Amino acid sequence: MLVSEMSRGECEDLLARIGYGCLGCARKDQPYVVPIYFAAAPGLLYGFATVGQKIEWMRLNPLVCLEAHEVLNDTEWASVVVQGRYEEFPDTPQYAQERREAQSQLEKARLLWWKTGLSAAQARWRFDRDRTVFYCIHVEEISGRRASHDPVERK
Numbered sequence: 001m002l003v004s005e006m007s008r009g010e011c012e013d014l015l016a017r018i019g020y021g022c023l024g025c026a027r028k029d030q031p032y033v034v035p036i037y038f039a040a041a042p043g044l045l046y047g048f049a050t051v052g053q054k055i056e057w058m059r060l061n062p063l064v065c066l067e068a069h070e071v072l073n074d075t076e077w078a079s080v081v082v083q084g085r086y087e088e089f090p091d092t093p094q095y096a097q098e099r100r101e102a103q104s105q106l107e108k109a110r111l112l113w114w115k116t117g118l119s120a121a122q123a124r125w126r127f128d129r130d131r132t133v134f135y136c137i138h139v140e141e142i143s144g145r146r147a148s149h150d151p152v153e154r155k
């Protein structure tokens, strides 16, 4: 198996194609990782959620990490890691443009873009419409590794 670095363009292509990954945030040195859908745009990942643990933690500490990968088999896979910064787009006139852009990118990426975020609220029994959140992750660092079959490697 050969493992090689992916270019920034290859990393961005994978994020745009896959559209979901594991978002890591932290509070008081305790990491918390959950899967999310996102829409990838240049330098940004847009997301939609209802207020729960990850949003509360990212409000307190906006430094986050996201990992996304695709696996074809044991020796053919690709994985991208993003280090980034959370920014929320509150429902105020000041953020109207950002919210429109986030919604438009999410709609392009996934038909039922709102469904999982809203459904997550059912498990909390404290859903209220004012607590929906549009946000983005500013991509500050990105890296990728791709594994491919090595034709000279012995089985």
Ligand SMILES: Cc1cc2nc3c(=O)[nH]c(=O)nc-3n(C[C@H](O)[C@H](O)[C@H](O)COP(=O)(O)OP(=O)(O)OC[C@H]3O[C@@H](n4cnc5c(N)ncnc54)[C@H](O)[C@@H]3O)c2cc1C
Pocket (backbone or CB within 6 Å): 020, 034, 035, 036, 037, 038, 047, 048, 049, 050, 051, 052, 053, 054, 055, 116, 117, 118, 120, 123, 124
């Ligand atoms: C493929 C995929 C895509 C998703 N996309 C989105 C999305 O775009 N937006 C969105 O809001 N949610 C999405 N979810 C659901 C998401 O993973 C969380 O379950 C949900 O957002 C609730 O997270 P929270 O931090 O608000 O947890 P809360 O509702 O506040 O619950 C907190 C507790 O529940 C447990 N918990 C929460 N989520 C999970 C989980 N996934 N697995 C195991 N335990 C969990 C944790 O132990 C945590 O302590 C997606 C899930 C999957 C599998």
